[in-house]
Amino acid sequence: MRLRTAGECGVLVELDDLAGVHRLAAAVRTARLPGVVDVVPGYRTVLVTTSGPGALADVRDALPALAVPDLDSPRGRLVEVPVVYDGADLAEVCRLTGLSSADVVARHTAVEYVVAFLGFTPGFPYLVGLDPALHVPRRATPRTAVPAGAVGLAGDQTGVYPTASPGGWQLIGRTDAVLFDPRRDPPALLAPGDRLRFVAAS
Amino acid sequence: VIVVTRPGLLTTVQDAGRPGLAHLGVPHAGAADPAAFHRANRQVGNRPGAAALEMTAVGPQLRFEVDATVSVLDRVRFVPAGTVLDVGR
Numbered sequence: 521m522r523l524r525t526a527g528e529c530g531v532l533v534e535l536d537d538l539a540g541v542h543r544l545a546a547a548v549r550t551a552r553l554p555g556v557v558d559v560v561p562g563y564r565t566v567l568v569t570t571s572g573p574g575a576l577a578d579v580r581d582a583l584p585a586l587a588v589p590d591l592d593s594p595r596g597r598l599v600e601v602p603v604v605y606d607g608a609d610l611a612e613v614c615r616l617t618g619l620s621s622a623d624v625v626a627r628h629t630a631v632e633y634v635v636a637f638l639g640f641t642p643g644f645p646y647l648v649g650l651d652p653a654l655h656v657p658r659r660a661t662p663r664t665a666v667p668a669g670a671v672g673l674a675g676d677q678t679g680v681y682p683t684a685s686p687g688g689w690q691l692i693g694r695t696d697a698v699l700f701d702p703r704r705d706p707p708a709l710l711a712p713g714d715r716l717r718f719v720a721a722s
Numbered sequence: 723v724i725v726v727t728r729p730g731l732l733t734t735v736q737d738a739g740r741p742g743l744a745h746l747g748v749p750h751a752g753a754a755d756p757a758a759f760h761r762a763n764r765q766v767g768n769r770p771g772a773a774a775l776e777m778t779a780v781g782p783q784l785r786f787e788v789d790a791t792v793s794v795l796d797r798v799r800f801v802p803a804g805t806v807l808d809v810g811r
Binding site: 545557558559560561567569637638639640641642643644700706707708711712 | 741742743744745746747748750
């Protein structure tokens with residue numbers, strides 16, 4: 521665990537792997553340290569922001585004791601997301617991978633993904649576990665508008681667009697699941713550490 | 723009601739933002755100068771975190787159709803209905 525200063529109110533904790541990230545994030549939340557504002561997981565980091573420099577000093581001091589490597593990581597909820605696999609880039613993904621569309625669907629739905637973290641737009645999940653056979657480059661030209669619910673591939677990543685936004689991922693399908701609703705509590709369907717399975721729907 | 727008679731260069735409505743949701747992909751956002759934002763609300767007796775106008779470089783011109791108390795650059799003043807407030811530069 522390595523601590524890096526992130527502004528006058530934050531500290532960025534670097535860890536060895538995603539399991540360590542989720543373990544530390546859960547431990548920081550559970551500890552309810554005074555002055556903590558946000559606990560933000562990334563692939564290999566946890567950003568902890570605080571209400572001010574005084575609180576930050578106390579949080580920095582408390583962090584090393586919270587990184588407990590032999591603790592089992594809390595098992596996240598399993599969320600199923602139904603997908604209609606008729607994306608605008610499905611044919612291109614088949615061409616790039618040499619797979620039939622049925623194979624693309626089979627490989628995309630076969631995995632239990634881990635929600636590494638959320639970002640890009642509110643509720644957008646970065647998922648770990650994509651089958652290497654489905655690794656494809658981003659589109660050469662991003663779309664100015666990707667509809668809400670679009671399911672995409674990019675590199676070793678797959679994700680779902682919670683709201684309409686610009687985007688460059690290869691779109692293979694769409695879901696009716698509402699990934700972000702500001703009137704809901706919590707507003708995001710998924711949280712870091714959750715598990716996700718795509719289910720083919722018609 | 724406040725009528726915007728000239729918007730200024732970059733005038734936006736800001737509150738205290740959405741802290742505590744960054745792990746869900748929701749940025750903190752809110753007023754760029756939180757200290758000034760909270761001070762202004764205290765000075766006019768608003769609840770903490772009430773929305774305010776954030777003004778950048780060139781301020782707006784506002785016509786007040788109701789009596790109001792405002793804080794501009796740490797100066798508190800009463801503006802009776804009909805006042806045109808020119809924040810300017």
